[in-house]
Amino acid sequence: MIQEFAEYFPIWNQMTAEQRNRIAQVIDFKAVKKGTVIHDGSPDCLGMLLVHSGQLRAYLLNEEGREITICRFFEMDICLFTAACVMPNMQFDIFIEAEKDTEMWIIPACLYKNLMDESLVLANYAHDLITNHFSELMWLMEQIMWKSFDKRLAKFLLEESVLEESDSLKITHEKIANHMGTAREVVTRMLRYFQSEGMIRLTRGTVDIKDRKRLTALSNG
Amino acid sequence: MIQEFAEYFPIWNQMTAEQRNRIAQVIDFKAVKKGTVIHDGSPDCLGMLLVHSGQLRAYLLNEEGREITICRFFEMDICLFTAACVMPNMQFDIFIEAEKDTEMWIIPACLYKNLMDESLVLANYAHDLITNHFSELMWLMEQIMWKSFDKRLAKFLLEESVLEESDSLKITHEKIANHMGTAREVVTRMLRYFQSEGMIRLTRGTVDIKDRKRLTALSNG
Numbered sequence: 075m076i077q078e079f080a081e082y083f084p085i086w087n088q089m090t091a092e093q094r095n096r097i098a099q100v101i102d103f104k105a106v107k108k109g110t111v112i113h114d115g116s117p118d119c120l121g122m123l124l125v126h127s128g129q130l131r132a133y134l135l136n137e138e139g140r141e142i143t144i145c146r147f148f149e150m151d152i153c154l155f156t157a158a159c160v161m162p163n164m165q166f167d168i169f170i171e172a173e174k175d176t177e178m179w180i181i182p183a184c185l186y187k188n189l190m191d192e193s194l195v196l197a198n199y200a201h202d203l204i205t206n207h208f209s210e211l212m213w214l215m216e217q218i219m220w221k222s223f224d225k226r227l228a229k230f231l232l233e234e235s236v237l238e239e240s241d242s243l244k245i246t247h248e249k250i251a252n253h254m255g256t257a258r259e260v261v262t263r264m265l266r267y268f269q270s271e272g273m274i275r276l277t278r279g280t281v282d283i284k285d286r287k288r289l290t291a292l293s294n295g
Numbered sequence: 296m297i298q299e300f301a302e303y304f305p306i307w308n309q310m311t312a313e314q315r316n317r318i319a320q321v322i323d324f325k326a327v328k329k330g331t332v333i334h335d336g337s338p339d340c341l342g343m344l345l346v347h348s349g350q351l352r353a354y355l356l357n358e359e360g361r362e363i364t365i366c367r368f369f370e371m372d373i374c375l376f377t378a379a380c381v382m383p384n385m386q387f388d389i390f391i392e393a394e395k396d397t398e399m400w401i402i403p404a405c406l407y408k409n410l411m412d413e414s415l416v417l418a419n420y421a422h423d424l425i426t427n428h429f430s431e432l433m434w435l436m437e438q439i440m441w442k443s444f445d446k447r448l449a450k451f452l453l454e455e456s457v458l459e460e461s462d463s464l465k466i467t468h469e470k471i472a473n474h475m476g477t478a479r480e481v482v483t484r485m486l487r488y489f490q491s492e493g494m495i496r497l498t499r500g501t502v503d504i505k506d507r508k509r510l511t512a513l514s515n516g
Binding site (some may be wrong): 134136138140142144161162163164168190191192193194197198200201202203204205206207208209211212214215216218219220255 | 355357361363365382383384385389411412413414415418419421422423424425426427428429430432433435436437439440441
């Protein structure tokens with residue numbers, strides 16, 4: 075197992091033999107079913123996750139049950155939100171769920187913390203990961219603040235179609251609303267508009283992309 | 296000058312004598328007038344800033360000239376947004392201006408980069424700073440998405456001030472939290488945000504209303 079982890083973990087070769095040994099001793103491998111919430115905003119601390127296969131989604135959830143997707147983690151991605159106890163400044167309640175059946179390695183929080191305290195390579199690597207998240211979040215905020223909802227929705231549908239490798243998206247309006255941090259009605263209204271414009275076709279539980287070119291133009295516009 | 300910098304830089308004592316020496320040799324001290332834009336989103340790279348006095352504001356700016364404040368830097372705060380060239384993942388155009396006459400130290404980007412590559416203490420410290428920014432940005436986004444509490448709190452403060460016939464409210468955060476059915480921490484955080492925006496001033500057991508117009512606009516917004 076550790077052999078495969080080594081191939082997935084980009085800084086493995088830059089860690090000392092002793093550090094690799096410690097990781098090998100305590101590393102965990104976990105498989106979860108689609109829909110499993112693996113982190114629910116509580117202060118419990120799983121550790122560093124490295125996705126082997128599948129797809130995770132990190133999102134915020136407010137008191138009224140509304141959601142907004144912060145980011146996704148795919149194969150070979152590392153998730154540090156589940157190591158928040160190691161980051162005293164990380165004070166927010168993030169949720170993480172498996173969007174597909176997912177397999178992942180877990181470096182437990184205590185070992186992750188020890189490694190951060192001694193490994194310059196890891197500290198810089200984690201720094202770069204967080205910086206990347208920060209940058210993405212900034213982008214998302216700009217989208218929310220300044221991009222009109224039609225553009226965001228067009229972009230979302232196109233991205234989903236890439237992720238699902240299909241023009242036929244099995245997704246409810248409710249789910250789209252949760253991804254985008256808005257109400258279901260807002261999504262339904264805009265989807266109907268897209269349909270009336272011939273860009274998509276709506277059937278129960280499905281959004282079919284009909285005019286990719288126009289959707290792309292809209293999302294870039 | 297380096298003596299005073301040492302007092303302001305929290306990890307000075309954890310750096311090696313050789314590193315301190317290098318910093319002392321190249322560190323710069325700069326004074327700018329209120330209103331000066333010290334970073335304009337271009338990829339030029341000043342380096343790490345440490346505020347000696349005054350106040351900096353980091354903000355995003357869109358094509359139509361609309362802005363949103365991301366964070367502020369006060370005395371003893373460190374700004375890394377001006378060292379974006381050292382952070383390959385930091386891909387967005389942030390602007391930084393002096394909101395008051397400001398004095399600051401600058402560790403040039405090249406030295407900052409070298410130090411990051413060799414100092415575990417600095418790498419972890421920078422990691423914590425970015426994590427903190429990320430956390431704050433997440434909070435700000437939640438406010439923007441789901442803002443209800445900021446409006447409610449603004450409204451509450453204005454109502455209290457009518458009741459007390461004063462702009463100086465003798466009330467604890469705990470009491471406000473009780474009034475609003477929320478946690479004290481939530482109130483404290485929002486009050487600090489109001490303060491950083493210049494709408495109120497906080498002293499022990501007192502909330503002073505400083506910008507009634509903006510608070511009113513917020514509560515109606």
